[in-house]
Amino acid sequence: MKNLVIVESPAKAKTISKFLGKEYTVMASMGHVRDLPKSKLGFDPENNFEPKYLISTDKKKVITDLKKQINKDTTIYLAADEDREGEAIAWHLIPALKIEKNPLKRIVFHEITKDAILEAINNPREVNQHLVDAQQARRILDRAVGYELSPLLWKKVRYGLSAGRVQSVAVRIIVDRENEINAFIPEEFWKIKSEFSNPELKSELAKIDGKAxxxxxxxxxKEIEASINQGNFELFDIEEKDSNRNPAAPFTTSTLxxxxxxxxxxxxxxxxxxxxxxxxxxxGNIPGHTGGLITYMRTDSLNLSKVATSAAKEVIEAEYGKEYSLNKPRVYKSKAKGAQEAHEAIRPVNLALKPSDIKAFVDNAQYKLYSLIWKRTLATQMAAAKIANTTYKINAGKDKEFEFQTKGQRIVFAGFMKAYTEGSDNPESALDSTEKILPTIKVGTILNLEKLDLEQNFTKPPARYTEASLVKKLEGEGIGRPSTYAPTISTIQAREYVVKTEDKKLAPTPTGEIVNSFLVDHFPHIVDLGFTARVEEEFDEIADGKIAWQQVMQEFYGDFKKTINEKEESVNKEDYLQIREIGTDPKSGKPMSARVGRFGPFVQIGTKDDEEKPKFVAIPDHLNMDTITLxxxxxxxTLPRVxxxxxxxxxxxxxxxxxxPYLQVKSTYFSLKTDDPYTIELPRALEVIKEISEAKEKxxxxxxxxxxxxxxxxQYGPYIKQGRKNFKIPKGVEAEDLTLEQTLEIIAKDPKSKGTARKTPAKRTTAKKKAPAKKTTAKKTTTKKPAAKKTDK
Structure with a gap:
């Protein structure tokens, strides 16, 4: 009997095959092998939302190759990842490979080591249908939103736009923050700082009349300065407090x-x-180690196994000493909504494998990320740091009405900080873990003022989100799950609804803002954070077997479809016209604007109300209508140019x-594949014309x-071309020997020629309809345009 183990990726297959004997073949499915069809809704609302899955075009060869390894006696181990997406991949493989009658074993593991793989092989289970159903619910609900909403956006806003259940909420969060920033009114405030000499010390005004x-x-x-000048600075109190600081929890997908x-x-x-x-x-090949270096990286669990905590204790005592280890493991509880506590946090599979041990065998990026995970995991099982905090309180002013403060801290025992301290999105808080030692001064000392600074400040607007802080926000709101954060953030940038600024902050584009306005105006529940979080909770309930996935679809789809139909009639496209004023044409004095038309984005000089017809030119791929300058x-x-x-x-x-882009000589056209029509010079133009002419001749x-x-x-040999139609030359017929009569006979016998006169108008119409899509797809109004039917998470 032969054993076939099917994993998701070739890299994983290569690693796992090292652990199993010759009786096992390990192959990759390359992710999902079946999906909803791209050109249709893909499920039947009238038949309990029955999905219509197809083998993906790019996976047909994968399926063929897998089938070659299977006979009726083959035992098949479905070893996709251990999350819902992996469970669905395993489930889809069964009908795709037609292996329902084969011995089937579902195996899962959260690390790729020999022990973990053998343990999984020896303890298989059934495919978990509840997990599959949770994934189906997400996929079909996302398809419903993407398929139904995107075409409406095309009609009412701009061709090629798309909406998605999670991506649209992420865009809303970023747009809302931008609106907060734009509406923010700075408030003035002043800081009053003092510097002393002999001994050197800096302090800042903290209280007035005992209050902040x-x-x-x-x-x-100025009034405070005048009063200060009439008195002395006296150290009247020293407050000392000891505090313990605990390490941050082990890494989840979000925190990593x-x-x-x-x-x-x-x-x-x-x-x-x-x-x-x-x-x-x-x-690379690491001496003494085979397999993966970390545990599964899509998780929201904070658990560490007993094996991991025991290994951590050994490494800590060897590296730092016994005083840095714990008597019993530190346990963390997740605050994330719907966290899968049965899984493990992200950690090294072998804590004894130090970053320095692998540095020569991995690339720099892998080394840095492994180091981060290794240090964080160790720190979670190290003793708390002990910090001595000291505050000097200093009186000032004519009536000692002002209290200045100087804060210092001393690390009494570094504990986990020896290995790792967590970063922060706030640059100022990065100083929290550094020592600041204060000079020894006795209470009652009159301090020698060297300098008094009156510093004008203004309150700052809330900061734009970074990718990291957006992930934190999504997780905090219960939106998405570990597998969705990265694709969601990639999607909204790829669609150019959001751009990353020079300082790596996320800002909405005008396109992102107008799509968000449309959705907020007409589909507020779709971009409502609470609604999106509730849907995630329902997915969790499906995964737990508490509700059926069809129930979630029934509650959502009816009202959603009704709203779509209503908005088809009621929404006025004029309310969402995308016209961006760029400036004034210096020659004509007419306004210049960036617009979107049938064939994509273009720049226009003048308006339709002018006596002369407006001039316009297409915006090329490397420019964007949201950012193009005058x-x-x-x-x-400057085109067309001679x-x-x-x-x-x-x-x-x-x-x-x-x-x-193209070159034109009289009525002959030569496509420019890589050259820029704005900058191409005559020698290169002649080369292009010669190359294309010779290629056509050959x-x-x-x-x-x-x-x-x-x-x-x-590409596939000789053929006959008449107008736009191509015809195969029968086998055994030499193309060079064909006469006109023989050629006409081949054309007449071809099925494409039958009923040509009757079918020609329909074909012409189809060609015309397709042309705009072809053009618009090539243009980057937002980004490469997905089919409206495609689901966007």
């Missing part, structure tokens, strides 16, 4: 993404790619058309001009 009060303006600051962003500058997507490599063991827009109007003349004295023109075997028939050489 803001100094609101310069007048108040946040910390890798703060400390390593990695994007959320980058972190997950590197973590996947570490999990799968996709690294200078860039004016430059676009590059020079060919050897016959004919003008060579460069231009951009519906299907991209590809042409015969031409029957009167009948507009060509016999050409294509």
């Amino acid at each position: 009060k803001k100094v609101r303006n310069e007048g108040e600051a 993404q946040q910390e890798a962003s703060r400390k390593l500058g990695y994007s959320v997507k980058q972190t997950m790619i590197i973590a996947q490599q570490l999990y799968e063991g996709n690294v 200078e860039e827009a004016l430059f676009l109007f 590059v020079g003349q060919d050897s016959s004295g004919e003008d060579i023109k460069a231009n951009i058309g519906r299907f991209g 590809a042409t075997i015969k031409v029957f001009e009167k009948e507009k028939i060509q016999i050409l050489i294509g």
Whole structure:
């Protein structure tokens, strides 16, 4: 009997195959093998939301290759990841491979080590249908939102836009923050700081008449300065407090993404790619170690196994000493909504494998992320740090009405801080873990004022989100789960609803803002944080077997579909026209604007109300209508341009058309694949024309001009071309020997030729309909446009 183990990725297959004997074959499914069809809704609302899954086009070869390894006696181990998505992948493999009658075993593991794999092989289970149903609910609900809402956006806002259940909420969070920033009115306040000499000391005004009060303006600051000048600074009290500081919890997906962003500058997507490599063991050959380096990286659990905490204790005592270890393991409880506590946190599979041990065998990014995980895991099982906090309280002012304070701290026992301290989104709090030693001064000492600073400040608006702080917000609101954070944040940037600023903050684009306005105005529940979080809780209930997934769809879909139909009629497109004023054309004095039309984004000079027809030009791929400048827009109007003349004295023109940039000589066109029509010079233009002409000549075997028939050489060999139609040449027929009569006979016998006269109008209409999509897809109005039917998480 043969055993086939099916995992998700080739890297994982390669690693696992090292642990199993020759009687096992390990292969990869390359993720999901079945999905809802791209061009249809993909489920039947009239038949209890029955999904219509198809084998994905790009997975047909994978399925064929897997089937070659299977006979009726083959035992199949479905070893996809241990989360809901992995459970669904395993479930879809069964009908895709038609292995319902084979011995089937579902195995899971949270680390890729020999012990873990053998343990999984020896303890298989059934596919968990509740987990599968939770994934189906997410997929089908997301498809419903994406498929139904996106076409409405096309009609009412802009062609090619899309909406998604989680992505749209993420955009709303960013737009709401931007609105807060724009509405923010700064308030003035003053800080009053003093510097002393002999001994050197700095302090800041903390209280007035025993209470914390803001100094609101310069007048108040000057009054305080006048009073201070009439008195002395006297140290009247020293307050000392000892405190214990505990380490941060072990890494979950969310906290790893946040910390890798703060400390390593990695994007959320980058972190997950590197973590996947570490999990799968996709690294160099490390002496004495085989397999993955960390446990499964999609988790919201804070649990550490007994094996991990025991190993941590050994390493801590060896590296730092017994006083740094704990008598019993420290346990953390998750505050995340719907956390899967049965899983483990992210940790090294072998804590004895120090970062220095692997440095020579992994790339720098892998080394840095492993180091972060190793240090954090150790720190969770180390003793608390003991901090001595000291506050010097200093009287000042004519009537000693002002209290200045100086704070210092001394680390009495470093504890976990020897290994690791958590980063922060607030730069000022980074100083919290550093020592600040105060000079020894006795109570009653009159301090020698060196300098008094009156410092004007203004309150600051809330900060824009970073990728890390957005993940924190999504998790805190209960929106999404570990597997969704990275794709959600990647999607909203890829669609150009959100851009990353120079300081790595997330800001909405005008497109993001207008899509958000449309959804808030007409589908407020879709972008409501509470609604989205409740849906996540319902997915959790499905996973626990408490409710059926169809029930969730029934509660959502009816009202949603009804609203879609209503908005088709009631929403006025004029309310969401995307016209962005750029400036004024210096030649004509007419307004210049960026707009979106049938074939994508363009720049227009003038308006339809002018006597002269407006001029317009397409916006090329490398520019965006949301950000194009007046200078860039004016430059676009330099096309068409005459590059020079060919050897016959004919003008060579460069231009951009519906299907991209091209050169034109009389009525002949030459597509520009890599050259810029704005900058191409005559020598290069002549080269392009020569290359394309020679290629056409080489590809042409015969031409029957009167009948507009060509016999050409294509990618798959010779063929006949008449107009827009291509015809196969029968086997055994030499293309070079074909006469006109034989060619016409081949065309007549081809099925495409039957009923041509009747079918031609329909085909022409279809071609015309497809043309705009082709053009708009090429343009980056927001980004590469997905089909409206595609689901967006």
